[in-house]
Amino acid sequence: MIKRSFFGLATPLFPYDPPPRPPADPLDIPLPETISLYIEKPFESVSAVKLKVGERVHAGQFVQLMPGDAEGTVSPVAGRVTAVEPYSGDFGRRYTRLTIAAEPSGPQDDAFAAVAAEPTLAGLTRYLSDCPGAPPLHLLDEGGPEIDTIVISGMDSDLLMATSQYVMESRVEDVKKGIAVLKQVAAEKHIVGVVPRDRIQGYGHMGCEFLAADASHPAGMPVKIMHDVFGRTVPAGQRVEDVGAAFFPAEAVAAIGRSVSEARVEMHKLITVIDKQGVTRMVSAVIGTPFSAILAACGITLGARDSLIVGGPMTGAAVYSTDHPVQADTDALMVQDSADVPLSSDYPCINCGECIRICPVHVPVNMLIRFLEAGQYETAAEEYDLHCCIECGLCSFVCPSHIPIFQYIRLGKYELERIKALEAEND
Amino acid sequence: MINQNKLIVSHAPFWHNGSGIAERSYNVMGAALLAVLAGFMRYGMPAVGVVCLSVSMAMFWELAYTRLTKMPDTIGDGNAAMFGLVLAMMLPATTPWWIVVIGTFLAIIIGRQIYGGIGSNAFHPAVLATAILIISWKNHFNFDGAYVAYNFDFLSRYPLGMLKNFGPRGIAHYDLMDLFLGRQVGGIGSGCGLALVLGGIYLMLRGYIRWEVSVSFLVGVFLTAQIFNMVNPERFAGPLFHILTGYTLLAAFFLITEDSSSPVNPLPMVIYGLGGGLLVVLIRNIGAHTDGTLYAVLTMNLVNPLLDKIRPKALGKVA
Numbered sequence: 001m002i003k004r005s006f007f008g009l010a011t012p013l014f015p016y017d018p019p020p021r022p023p024a025d026p027l028d029i030p031l032p033e034t035i036s037l038y039i040e041k042p043f044e045s046v047s048a049v050k051l052k053v054g055e056r057v058h059a060g061q062f063v064q065l066m067p068g069d070a071e072g073t074v075s076p077v078a079g080r081v082t083a084v085e086p087y088s089g090d091f092g093r094r095y096t097r098l099t100i101a102a103e104p105s106g107p108q109d110d111a112f113a114a115v116a117a118e119p120t121l122a123g124l125t126r127y128l129s130d131c132p133g134a135p136p137l138h139l140l141d142e143g144g145p146e147i148d149t150i151v152i153s154g155m156d157s158d159l160l161m162a163t164s165q166y167v168m169e170s171r172v173e174d175v176k177k178g179i180a181v182l183k184q185v186a187a188e189k190h191i192v193g194v195v196p197r198d199r200i201q202g203y204g205h206m207g208c209e210f211l212a213a214d215a216s217h218p219a220g221m222p223v224k225i226m227h228d229v230f231g232r233t234v235p236a237g238q239r240v241e242d243v244g245a246a247f248f249p250a251e252a253v254a255a256i257g258r259s260v261s262e263a264r265v266e267m268h269k270l271i272t273v274i275d276k277q278g279v280t281r282m283v284s285a286v287i288g289t290p291f292s293a294i295l296a297a298c299g300i301t302l303g304a305r306d307s308l309i310v311g312g313p314m315t316g317a318a319v320y321s322t323d324h325p326v327q328a329d330t331d332a333l334m335v336q337d338s339a340d341v342p343l344s345s346d347y348p349c350i351n352c353g354e355c356i357r358i359c360p361v362h363v364p365v366n367m368l369i370r371f372l373e374a375g376q377y378e379t380a381a382e383e384y385d386l387h388c389c390i391e392c393g394l395c396s397f398v399c400p401s402h403i404p405i406f407q408y409i410r411l412g413k414y415e416l417e418r419i420k421a422l423e424a425e426n427d
Numbered sequence: 428m429i430n431q432n433k434l435i436v437s438h439a440p441f442w443h444n445g446s447g448i449a450e451r452s453y454n455v456m457g458a459a460l461l462a463v464l465a466g467f468m469r470y471g472m473p474a475v476g477v478v479c480l481s482v483s484m485a486m487f488w489e490l491a492y493t494r495l496t497k498m499p500d501t502i503g504d505g506n507a508a509m510f511g512l513v514l515a516m517m518l519p520a521t522t523p524w525w526i527v528v529i530g531t532f533l534a535i536i537i538g539r540q541i542y543g544g545i546g547s548n549a550f551h552p553a554v555l556a557t558a559i560l561i562i563s564w565k566n567h568f569n570f571d572g573a574y575v576a577y578n579f580d581f582l583s584r585y586p587l588g589m590l591k592n593f594g595p596r597g598i599a600h601y602d603l604m605d606l607f608l609g610r611q612v613g614g615i616g617s618g619c620g621l622a623l624v625l626g627g628i629y630l631m632l633r634g635y636i637r638w639e640v641s642v643s644f645l646v647g648v649f650l651t652a653q654i655f656n657m658v659n660p661e662r663f664a665g666p667l668f669h670i671l672t673g674y675t676l677l678a679a680f681f682l683i684t685e686d687s688s689s690p691v692n693p694l695p696m697v698i699y700g701l702g703g704g705l706l707v708v709l710i711r712n713i714g715a716h717t718d719g720t721l722y723a724v725l726t727m728n729l730v731n732p733l734l735d736k737i738r739p740k741a742l743g744k745v746a
């Protein structure tokens with residue numbers, strides 16, 4: 001864990017952790033007995049769901065949840081559906097959870113082969129949107145926001161996490177193929193890769209330009225990349241797509257490349273596993289694998305009051321159960337010993353200014369937190385730049401009062417979102 | 428699922444750099460210790476008595492307040508003790524006990540808790556308390572009178588008093604090096620420039636106080652005094668004399684830098700420091716008070732919220 005340096009006057013740097021060279025092979029997690037998928041669609045009722053318990057699915061089959069739905073997901077394994085149930089995530093998000101009992105030698109769906117032979121945007125979007133890295137293919141569609149640039153990000157957005165950097169080291173051919181496929185289906189878009197500055201060498205033959213970004217947090221976060229590398233500032237409260245960029249994690253591009261060249265939907269996700277000592281290792285697991293299977297394979301035991309975190313130490317999200325599955329965007333899994341879990345306090349802001357000096361986007365955190373603590377979210381947004389925050393987590397990291405600033409910020413944004421939705425409903 | 432450990436679900440970030448309020452308070456106290464020890468050596472046991480009483484009374488008031496109002500005990504964070512210590516540094520070694528008791532009450536209860544406790548005080552609590560004490564019991568803050576019982580081997584008249592009464596001719600006999608080494612009368616912890624500067628450098632390097640504020644404060648004092656001195660050397664003392672006497676150095680590193688009452692943005696910090704320095708010399712040279720430092724600090728505390736509105740534009744801010 002990074003601690004405050006003795007000479008607190010110096011501005012600290014938070015270097016990302018590059019994978020070793022040459023990269024070690026990932027640890028393969030055996031196919032678990034059951035996998036579960038989260039579909040971002042609220043579960044209405046059993047009768048509304050098309051997919052029934054007991055139904056068989058093939059590996060790589062596109063499964064629809066509701067009748068007449070264009071959306072759906074791709075089953076990573078062959079097997080039998082054992083449960084379809086509602087699930088609520090953080091901040092009231094509602095999902096449908098699909099559980100499938102895996103049959104290791106079950107049949108492979110062959111519908112994707114046709115797409116692979118003749119890739120089209122619609123075909124890729126249908127089959128590959130949920131593959132590792134969650135490529136935002138839907139953004140490239142005509143109806144979506146105006147996108148002119150596809151950014152292939154070889155940057156990880158949190159400390160200790162090395163999944164994207166690892167892909168850029170070890171899956172170069174897949175990424176290259178993926179770039180070629182993207183060029184084919186989205187010919188008019190400009191494709192640019194971004195990698196850490198010290199690893200910029202060696203990407204001359206990839207088929208697109210590669211630019212360098214700083215290798216320290218939060219320079220790997222999409223909004224920061226847009227600003228630092230592309231000189232485009234994302235306006236407060238908007239996303240990178242609103243300034244014309246679609247962000248594809250390197251792993252997503254590799255998955256597209258491999259899926260198309262092997263005519264089979266790639267469903268193995270790379271995950272950086274961070275153990276209690278902060279030692280990392282790369283594992284490869286089928287999407288839907290419960291975390292418990294990964295922990296078991298890595299020989300990590302979780303004690304009472306330990307923490308299991310999806311993502312890295314600065315921006316991750318703790319989960320309450322090891323049943324939680326690997327999802328398309330699960331880049332890291334971190335285990336923290338109960339003794340290391342930092343506690344927040346109910347101390348007020350002492351106006352020390354540490355947060356001001358660390359915030360990469362100049363949010364007046366010391367003022368903002370006063371309004372957030374008082375629940376005055378509107379003022380926080382209008383006068384104290386709540387929506388400019390890029391959620392890097394650094395302010396909370398340095399606050400000597402141990403105020404859960406970052407959590408307050410997320411809560412504030414969520415509450416405003418909710419108020420807005422309510423107002424829209426009433427109109 | 429059934430036989431599962433309970434996991435802690437907290438929120439990001441899952442790391443903290445380990446800093447804390449207690450650490451800040453104790454480091455400030457540690458840095459002040461050198462200057463306090465210099466005071467002990469100069470004034471002996473009475474100084475020890477005043478410092479001990481002040482620190483313990485400040486802690487007592489803090490505890491009494493949190494207990495009475497049924498708030499969580501905050502005495503452990505060292506913040507009250509720190510203000511007690513800083514208050515004692517401004518007092519003469521011969522201060523009667525009841526003034527210390529009242530002073531700590533003013534600092535902790537009036538200057539800090541009434542405003543809402545730590546982080547909410549608009550003024551530096553110890554400065555506010557000392558200013559009230561000086562107005563109320565002026566005689567006890569007459570440094571010439573306070574030390575009549577002492578036999579010093581240096582000029583035992585309060586330098587700023589001499590300046591006020593006799594102009595630069597009155598201070599011709601002071602040696603700047605003597606003043607810097609603490610061979611002058613004054614508050615327990617405000618006399619020894621060397622000790623204060625060492626403590627200040629320590630605090631600046633470790634980031635517990637902001638160098639922008641301290642340095643620009645000293646620059647403000649220096650420039651203003653220099654201008655006055657150039658315009659009329661017969662009437663106004665030189666800049667170094669102003670820096671080495673009164674509460675100037677104490678203010679630069681322990682008073683004007685206080686977290687809650689000072690700005691956090693870069694430009695405001697500089698303006699704040701410069702303004703403070705300017706006021707110190709203005710009050711000393713053309714105002715009614717002998718040492719204007721406390722009023723300069725309080726005035727700057729007052730404009731701090733306004734100053735701190737000057738801040739860099741947030742990235743992505745619309746309009």
Ligand code: SF4
Pocket residue numbers: 358359360361362363365388389390391392393394395396406409
């Ligand atoms: S999380 Fe904190 S430090 Fe990071 S951008 Fe937001 S306000 Fe600034």
Ligand code: SF4
Pocket residue numbers: 348349350351352353354355356365366369395398399400401402403405
């Ligand atoms: S770091 Fe914490 S205590 Fe310091 S100014 Fe920011 S919010 Fe306040």
